[in-house]
Amino acid sequence: MKKLLNNPVDYVNEMLEGLAAAHPEYYKRIGADGRIIVRPDAPVKGKVGIVTGGGSGHLPVFTGYVGKGLLDACAIGDVFASPGVDLIYEAMKAVDGGAGVLCLYGNYGGDVMNFDMACEMAEMEDLKAKSVLVADDVASASFAERAKRRGIAGMVYCFKIAGAKADTGATLDEVTATAQKAADACHTMGVALTPCILPAAGRTTFTIGENEMEIGMGIHGEPGVRRGPLQTADEIAEEMLRMLLADVPLASGDRISVLCNSLGATPHEELYIVYRVVAKRLKELGVTVVAPLVGRYATSMEMAGMSITFCKLDAELEQLLLAPCSCPFLKV
Amino acid sequence: MKKLLNNPVDYVNEMLEGLAAAHPEYYKRIGADGRIIVRPDAPVKGKVGIVTGGGSGHLPVFTGYVGKGLLDACAIGDVFASPGVDLIYEAMKAVDGGAGVLCLYGNYGGDVMNFDMACEMAEMEDLKAKSVLVADDVASASFAERAKRRGIAGMVYCFKIAGAKADTGATLDEVTATAQKAADACHTMGVALTPCILPAAGRTTFTIGENEMEIGMGIHGEPGVRRGPLQTADEIAEEMLRMLLADVPLASGDRISVLCNSLGATPHEELYIVYRVVAKRLKELGVTVVAPLVGRYATSMEMAGMSITFCKLDAELEQLLLAPCSCPFLKV
Amino acid sequence: MISKELTVESIHLAMDRIKVGILAHAEELNARDGAIGDGDLGVTLSRSVEIFSATPPEGDDVGMVLLGYAKMLTGTVGSTYGTLAATGLMAAAKLTKGRTAVPWSEVSLLLAAAGAAMAARGKSHLGDKTVLDVIEAARSATENIKEPEKLASAAAAAVKATTAEFAAKPFKQGRARIWGEKGLGMEDPGMVAFQYIVESLLP
Amino acid sequence: MISKELTVESIHLAMDRIKVGILAHAEELNARDGAIGDGDLGVTLSRSVEIFSATPPEGDDVGMVLLGYAKMLTGTVGSTYGTLAATGLMAAAKLTKGRTAVPWSEVSLLLAAAGAAMAARGKSHLGDKTVLDVIEAARSATENIKEPEKLASAAAAAVKATTAEFAAKPFKQGRARIWGEKGLGMEDPGMVAFQYIVESLLP
Numbered sequence A, B: 001m002k003k004l005l006n007n008p009v010d011y012v013n014e015m016l017e018g019l020a021a022a023h024p025e026y027y028k029r030i031g032a033d034g035r036i037i038v039r040p041d042a043p044v045k046g047k048v049g050i051v052t053g054g055g056s057g058h059l060p061v062f063t064g065y066v067g068k069g070l071l072d073a074c075a076i077g078d079v080f081a082s083p084g085v086d087l088i089y090e091a092m093k094a095v096d097g098g099a100g101v102l103c104l105y106g107n108y109g110g111d112v113m114n115f116d117m118a119c120e121m122a123e124m125e126d127l128k129a130k131s132v133l134v135a136d137d138v139a140s141a142s143f144a145e146r147a148k149r150r151g152i153a154g155m156v157y158c159f160k161i162a163g164a165k166a167d168t169g170a171t172l173d174e175v176t177a178t179a180q181k182a183a184d185a186c187h188t189m190g191v192a193l194t195p196c197i198l199p200a201a202g203r204t205t206f207t208i209g210e211n212e213m214e215i216g217m218g219i220h221g222e223p224g225v226r227r228g229p230l231q232t233a234d235e236i237a238e239e240m241l242r243m244l245l246a247d248v249p250l251a252s253g254d255r256i257s258v259l260c261n262s263l264g265a266t267p268h269e270e271l272y273i274v275y276r277v278v279a280k281r282l283k284e285l286g287v288t289v290v291a292p293l294v295g296r297y298a299t300s301m302e303m304a305g306m307s308i309t310f311c312k313l314d315a316e317l318e319q320l321l322l323a324p325c326s327c328p329f330l331k332v
Numbered sequence C, D: 001m002i003s004k005e006l007t008v009e010s011i012h013l014a015m016d017r018i019k020v021g022i023l024a025h026a027e028e029l030n031a032r033d034g035a036i037g038d039g040d041l042g043v044t045l046s047r048s049v050e051i052f053s054a055t056p057p058e059g060d061d062v063g064m065v066l067l068g069y070a071k072m073l074t075g076t077v078g079s080t081y082g083t084l085a086a087t088g089l090m091a092a093a094k095l096t097k098g099r100t101a102v103p104w105s106e107v108s109l110l111l112a113a114a115g116a117a118m119a120a121r122g123k124s125h126l127g128d129k130t131v132l133d134v135i136e137a138a139r140s141a142t143e144n145i146k147e148p149e150k151l152a153s154a155a156a157a158a159v160k161a162t163t164a165e166f167a168a169k170p171f172k173q174g175r176a177r178i179w180g181e182k183g184l185g186m187e188d189p190g191m192v193a194f195q196y197i198v199e200s201l202l203p
Ligand SMILES: Nc1ncnc2c1ncn2[C@@H]1O[C@H](COP(=O)(O)OP(=O)(O)O)[C@@H](O)[C@H]1O
Pocket: B109, B110, C033, C037, C038, C039, C040, C041, C044, C078, C079, C080, C081, C082, C084, C118, C119, C122, C123, C124, C129, C130, C131, C132, C173, C174, C175, C188, C189, C190, C191
C-alpha cells in the first residue's frame, strides 16, 4: 500500500489545513497548532457542548463529526495517539455555552487519562463537565465486562444521538443520560483483512497472512477473537452476526439501526454484499432496520476490513437518530 | 489486497441486492436480473428523465447517483463492462415521463456503442432521446481532441448539474444543452498508486512497482502521461495542477468547484493533504472555490490513487450545483 | 442438406454449427481476450450461442429471423463483440426482410452491409485490427461465389490469412489499444473468434 | 553544590541532568517502545525535557515549581507517559505547596503520593509491569534516607533491579498488553525510561 505524503511529521497538521480549507462553514481550527476543530458558531448559548477527541487516522472519526446536530469540538492527537490534556480542556472551554460540556469519546487508555485530567481541570475552574465513554467493541471484552470494551464505529451513533439531544435544549444531565443510553445500545463486531501504514513509522501496524483474516481485531491491530483463513463474505457476515446476536438478543418487533462500516480500503461494493446478509437475517428475526448506514464512517486510513454495528433503538433514540444533522460526512 | 466475496459470478447482483435493501427509498431494481436501478417514483411526469449506465466496481458511480435532483435510472453492467443494449433501452423507457430522456454517461467505447444502439431503438419507438458523453480525463487526449477523452470523476458534477436542471422543468433540449455545458466545464487529472482486483479474474487490473505511481492513468489501468517514482503529496498535487491549469486557464475572479476524489483505498486524510495544495494555489490565482467535494465519489473498488477535477462555473452551473439533491452518497 | 438458396433453415443450421465451434474454443478465446482485454470473449460468445439454440426465432422470413438473432444478442450481455454482431445481423436483416430465400451470391453483399454498419457503430476503420478486417476479407473472398460450400471455404481461407497478417500490427481499437507495443505479435481475439465461426461452416 | 534540603534550585538542577540522560537514550527508548507500542517514548520525553529547560517555572515555592513542570507536560503531547508524569508531579506539588525547602527524607513520601495518583489516573496496579512498579521500588528503597547522594544511588539500584525482574512477566497495561506471550522477556520501556531518569541524578 502506498501513501500520498509529505514529511510525516506534518501529516496531521496538513490534513487539518485541508479539512478546514475545504469546509470552513463546518470547521474552525483553534488551539496550539490548530489541533482543535470547533464549530464556527461555538459556543452555542445555552446548548450543552459536546467534545470528543482521539488519535488521527480515523476520518471521518473523530473530527469529521463536528457539525450541526452533532459534535461541537474535537481535540486531535497524532496518528493513533491521544490529544494532550490542555488541548482537550481548551476544546471544552471553547464550546461551553453555559450549559456545560459532555465529553464523548472512545474507551482507550490514553484518551481516558487525558480526558479525566482535563475534566478535573474543568472542575477546578467551575466548568460543568460529564463524560460518556463509547465501548461498543463486542470482541474486546465479554458482556459482563462491557466497561472494558474498546470504542469503535458505534461512536458514530453516539455522536449523532447525543448531538440531536443537545439540540433539543436538554440539560447536561439529560444529554449525558441519553448519550450513555446510546453508548449502551451499540454493539460492534469487526473483521480486519490488512493493516494500514503509520505515516511516521513508515511501517504497517500489524502483520496478517495473504489469505488470512482476523475476526474482532481492533482498529489499531489489537488482537481479536479468531484468526483464520479468509472465508466467503457470507460466512464472515454470518459469524459476525452470530456474535452480535449473542451480545444483543433481538426479538420480533425490535427496531435497530445498522452500520456496515469499511475500515478504509474495503469498497462499498463489498459492504453492500455483506449488508445483504445482515438485512436478510434481521428480516427473518422480524427486526425492523431504521436508517442503515453503509460506507466509510470510522476508518484506520487504508486498512482493509469492515465492521457491523447494531444500535438498538427505543422511541427516544430513534427520534434523535432521525433528527436533522449536517457535517461533510453525514447529513440527515 | 483482499476482498470480501462469495462466488464472483454473483458479485454485481449481490451488491445490488444489498444496495436496494439498504436504501429502498432511493433505489428500486427492475429489468433482467434487477440490473436497472430506478427512482421508486419513476417516471416523473413531465420531467426529463436522466439515464446513465456503465460497468460495476465504481461506486458511488454510476448507480449511487440515482436520486432526487440527480439521475432517474442506471443500467448496470458487470465489473468494468458495459450494460447490454436492451437494459439501457429498458431504463430509458422506465424514466420517460413524457418529456424525453437524456443519456448521460462516460466516454468508453463499449458504452457508447450500446447507448447509441439503445437510442436508435428509442427513436424507432418514438421515445425522444438525447445523449451527452462525459469526457473529462485530461490525460487521455489533448484539448484539441477533447471528444476522445475518457469519462472519469467529472461525471459526478454532470449528474448533479443535469439532475438539477431537469428538476426545474426544463425541456429535453435545455437539459441536454446544460449537461453538455457541464461536461465541457469538467477537467480531471488522476494519479494511480495501486491496481484493484477484478473479482471474476481474481487478479489485479495492472501492475505497478512498489515505489511507483502513474500520473494520468485511467481508472481501469489505461496508460497515463508519465510513470515514475512515487513523489511527495505536494509534488504530485503541483504536477496535476500544472496539467489542469494548462487545460483550463483560470483567471482572477473565476469561480470553480473542485473534487478531490479517492479511487478507493486512498484515505480522506491524504485527500485533504492534497486539497490543501489545491486550495492554496487557487487562492493565489484569485479563483473562488465553490462547494468543494473531498472523498470517494468515483472509485475503482480498492484501487489506491486519486483525482482532481475542476468544474468551471458560470452563473447557471453554480446555481444548479448548489440546488438541493439527495442520494445516499451526495446530499445538498 | 444444403439448400439451393439461403433460407431460415440454413441460418438455423449454421447457428447450430457455430455453437459447436464456439463452445469448443471458448476457453481459448477467454485466454486470448484475457491477455489484452477483460477475458470475457469466450464466455459472452458461449452464452449467446446457448441462447440462440434454446429459442431460435420462428417464421420463414430470412430478415426477421436474422433480426431475431440480433435481438437475442442485445438482450444478453453488453460486450463489444455482442453489440457489433447484433449490429451486423441487423444490417443484413434490413436487406433480407420480407424474403424467404436469398441467393447465395448475395452473401458477399450481406457481409458488406454488416461490416459497414459495424464500423459505424464502433467508430472504427478497416486496418484497426478488429473483427472488421476479417469481415472485409470474407466479403472480398466471397464476391460472385454462388455455391455455399465454396463460399465457406473461400471465406475461411481469407479470414485465416488476414488474422495471421494482422498479428504483426498494433491494436487501434477497444481495450487492446492500451497495450501499444506489447500488442505486436498478438492475434486479435475478435478476428480469431470470427475465424472459428467461419470454420464451423466448412463442409 | 547539593543543597541541604530539596529546593527549587535542586529541582531545576535535576531537570537539567535528566535532560542529558533522556536525550542520550532517546533513540533507544523509541526503539524499545516501537517493539511493543507506538515507538514514541523517546520522542515525547525529549520534547518534554527540551521545553523544561527552555522555560523553567519561576519562583521559589517547591510545590508551584513542580506544578509548573507538570503543566508543561499537559501542554505538550498527549502520551500516556507524559500524562502520568504530570499526574505524579501534581501529586508531589500538593504536598510541597507553600514550602521553599523540603527535607530530603520526604522524597520517599513524595514518590508514594506520585505513585498513588498515577495508579488512579492509569486505572492500573502494582505488578502490571509499568512505570508504577519502579516508582514503588524507588519509594521503598528511599524510605528514611536523608542524604541526597544516598537517595539517588539507593533508588537507582532498586529501579534497575525491578526493571530486570519484571522483564520475565507479561504486560498488563497500555499498548504493550496486546502482545501477550510475545512480551515475555522484554523490559517495559516506561520502566527503562525511569531508570535512565534516576541514573542521571547519580552523583
Ligand atoms: N471499436 C471497435 N470496432 C470494431 N471492433 C471492435 C471495436 N472494439 C473492439 N472490437 C472487437 O471486439 C473484440 C473484443 O470484444 P469483447 O471481448 O466483447 O470486448 P469488451 O470485453 O472490451 O467489451 C476485439 O478483439 C475486436 O475484434
